Amino acid sequence: MSRVLVRLGRQVMLVPVVALASYFLMAALPLTTDDDAKRQVAPEVLASYRRDLGLGEPLGFLRPWQKLWRGERLGTSAQGVTGDELAWKLSGSVGVGLVALGLALGWALAYALVRARWRRSRLSLVTELLPAAAFGTPVFIPALLLAPEVVERGHLLPEACAALVISVWPGIFLGTLVADALDTELTRDYVRTALGKGLSRGAVLWRHVLPNVWPALLDAVGPVATALLAGSFAAERVFGLPYFGQLYVLAVLQKQVAVVVVATTVFASLLVVVGLAVELVRVAVDPRAREATP
Amino acid sequence: MKGPRVPRRAWVGLLLLGALGLTSWLAGRVFPDVLAHTCPLGADPSQPDHTVCERAFGGLWVSLVIGLAAGGLATAVGLGVAMAARAAGGFVEHQILRAVDAFFALPDVLVVMVLQLAGQSLLDAGGAGGLGPSGLMVVSLALVGWAGPARMFRNRLATLEGQEFVAASRALGAGRWHLLRLHLWPALRPFVLAVFLSRLPTAILTESTVSFFGIARMEPMSLGRYLGTSYAALIYEGGARVVLPAWGLLVLIVLAASLSAQALGVQNRRA
Numbered sequence: 001m002s003r004v005l006v007r008l009g010r011q012v013m014l015v016p017v018v019a020l021a022s023y024f025l026m027a028a029l030p031l032t033t034d035d036d037a038k039r040q041v042a043p044e045v046l047a048s049y050r051r052d053l054g055l056g057e058p059l060g061f062l063r064p065w066q067k068l069w070r071g072e073r074l075g076t077s078a079q080g081v082t083g084d085e086l087a088w089k090l091s092g093s094v095g096v097g098l099v100a101l102g103l104a105l106g107w108a109l110a111y112a113l114v115r116a117r118w119r120r121s122r123l124s125l126v127t128e129l130l131p132a133a134a135f136g137t138p139v140f141i142p143a144l145l146l147a148p149e150v151v152e153r154g155h156l157l158p159e160a161c162a163a164l165v166i167s168v169w170p171g172i173f174l175g176t177l178v179a180d181a182l183d184t185e186l187t188r189d190y191v192r193t194a195l196g197k198g199l200s201r202g203a204v205l206w207r208h209v210l211p212n213v214w215p216a217l218l219d220a221v222g223p224v225a226t227a228l229l230a231g232s233f234a235a236e237r238v239f240g241l242p243y244f245g246q247l248y249v250l251a252v253l254q255k256q257v258a259v260v261v262v263a264t265t266v267f268a269s270l271l272v273v274v275g276l277a278v279e280l281v282r283v284a285v286d287p288r289a290r291e292a293t294p
Numbered sequence: 295m296k297g298p299r300v301p302r303r304a305w306v307g308l309l310l311l312g313a314l315g316l317t318s319w320l321a322g323r324v325f326p327d328v329l330a331h332t333c334p335l336g337a338d339p340s341q342p343d344h345t346v347c348e349r350a351f352g353g354l355w356v357s358l359v360i361g362l363a364a365g366g367l368a369t370a371v372g373l374g375v376a377m378a379a380r381a382a383g384g385f386v387e388h389q390i391l392r393a394v395d396a397f398f399a400l401p402d403v404l405v406v407m408v409l410q411l412a413g414q415s416l417l418d419a420g421g422a423g424g425l426g427p428s429g430l431m432v433v434s435l436a437l438v439g440w441a442g443p444a445r446m447f448r449n450r451l452a453t454l455e456g457q458e459f460v461a462a463s464r465a466l467g468a469g470r471w472h473l474l475r476l477h478l479w480p481a482l483r484p485f486v487l488a489v490f491l492s493r494l495p496t497a498i499l500t501e502s503t504v505s506f507f508g509i510a511r512m513e514p515m516s517l518g519r520y521l522g523t524s525y526a527a528l529i530y531e532g533g534a535r536v537v538l539p540a541w542g543l544l545v546l547i548v549l550a551a552s553l554s555a556q557a558l559g560v561q562n563r564r565a
Contacts (some may be wrong), residue, residue, distance in 0.1 A: 010392065010395075013396075014396055014399060017396070025408065026412070029411075029412055029416075038343070115377065129549075131552075132549035132552055132553070133549075134544035135495065135499075136544050136549060137541065137544070138499050138503050138518070138544065139503070140502075140522075141521070141541045141544075144537055145534065145537065155512070222399075226399070226401045227401070230399070230401040230402070230403045233403060233507070236421065236508065237507060248404070248407070249407070252407045252410075252509055253508060253509060254506075255415070257411075258410060260411065264404065264408060267401070267402075267404060271399060271401075273454060275399075
């Protein structure tokens with residue numbers, strides 16, 4: 001277990017590093033320049049930026065977090081955010097992401113099984129071209145194609161559509177990994193032995209092969225979770241969902257620097273939580289992970 | 295010694311990539327009037343002076359150039375970091391790899407957005423070191439994209455250095471530079487090309503997404519910025535004609551780069 005804790009400790013270290021890096025990057029922006037000719041914002045806006053980031057104050061880098069803790073609004077205008085609003089927006093994005101993850105796992109399994117079945121037929125070309133089409137399609141394109149039905153006509157639920165469009169790329173990505181792992185596992189001796197003893201193909205697949213494929217799937221869940229949350233930024237923007245992704249994009253567009261610092265750190269913390277969940281699931285389902293720990 | 299044969303799939307991908315680049319260059323730069331007068335998809339709703347074909351192929355050229363530059367820079371930085379890590383070895387190599395892993399865990403789109411915000415503020419204040427919006431995007435994409443290649447190059451170098459012919463050469467007194475130039479680099483070269491080609495679609499898609507949000511100020515417009523400024527057309531009848539060509543071109547680029555990168559990658563694993 002201690003090796004797992006060491007890995008988790010490394011991931012947790014990412015949070016303060018991201019918090020400090022994003023804070024000092026924002027604080028170093030020319031918003032803080034002393035040269036009025038080069039400054040792009042009005043003096044009163046500049047003063048509010050300085051207050052928001054706590055520039056020039058002792059332990060000023062803690063200022064955004066202090067404001068959130070006290071329930072004050074972060075940001076220089078009504079587009080800012082309070083701690084409660086941030087938590088609500090984050091829960092919205094995470095909810096959409098979790099539904100998308102479930103859908104992605106479904107696509108992955110379906111794609112892998114179809115590819116294994118069509119491997120020696122002419123239809124295998126379809127399973128070869130599908131990943132290229134999925135990887136070459138940024139999330140915002142299917143979102144745009146669905147947008148008239150969702151936004152204008154209100155025929156479809158925006159959250160469900162967002163989850164659907166976000167899930168396609170991760171689903172196919174996970175599917176290719178599972179399919180490769182399936183290809184390898186299906187040629188192993190234990191499969192031939194099980195089939196030779198009279199077990200049906202379905203039973204061999206579900207009882208023996210798939211449990212050996214799950215670890216490959218788990219390895220990819222971390223990067224896929226990152227992609228799901230980043231993809232939700234685009235989907236939320238197109239469908240007008242008022243969650244974390246929309247907040248982040250608007251904060252960058254409106255140069256709400258303190259909101260960017262806090263949102264970036266919260267996002268990094270979320271990735272750590274995902275990493276923790278993946279490690280725990282790995283220890284639970286993969287005996288090799290348990291045996292590897294001293 | 296004759297090098298390994300380039301797989302047919304890699305050739306198909308490279309030819310498709312070359313054809314896309316050549317077409318967009320000819321259509322957007324050399325013969326811009328042809329697309330202005332013969333486009334079957336009609337005028338762009340947001341800029342009626344231009345046709346959809348002009349905007350799509352012009353955007354393809356910009357996206358392709360940015361993808362190639364950012365992919366090349368990220369690959370070069372990754373290779374430099376990997377070689378430095380291998381040269382240092384031991385504890386330093388371990389720490390460098392840990393930093394690389396931490397960087398790799400960060401989401402591309404989010405970091406590029408933050409870098410664009412910082413870079414544009416520098417640009418406005420005249421402190422971007424001569425970089426325009428395109429240069430800024432290339433640097434941002436390279437800054438988030440080097441970690442993956444660095445990890446791959448380091449692992450490949452470690453594998454190559456463990457081979458018997460390298461050990462024999464080292465035992466015969468070969469120096470580090472000699473080993474790199476005569477034994478490691480020829481074996482590493484196709485792998486560098488495969489990694490570069492795998493970075494190309496990632497860079498183009500990340501740029502497209504950030505430009506779509508309206509955060510990057512790409513001018514002339516890339517495919518992503520074009521889609522970001524024109525998607526309101528979808529609410530009108532037949533508005534899909536604005537989005538579909540740009541989408542098709544994005545898929546073709548990724549298909550071409552992925553085909554060649556995968557084929558070269560498989561060949562490298564077998565070698």
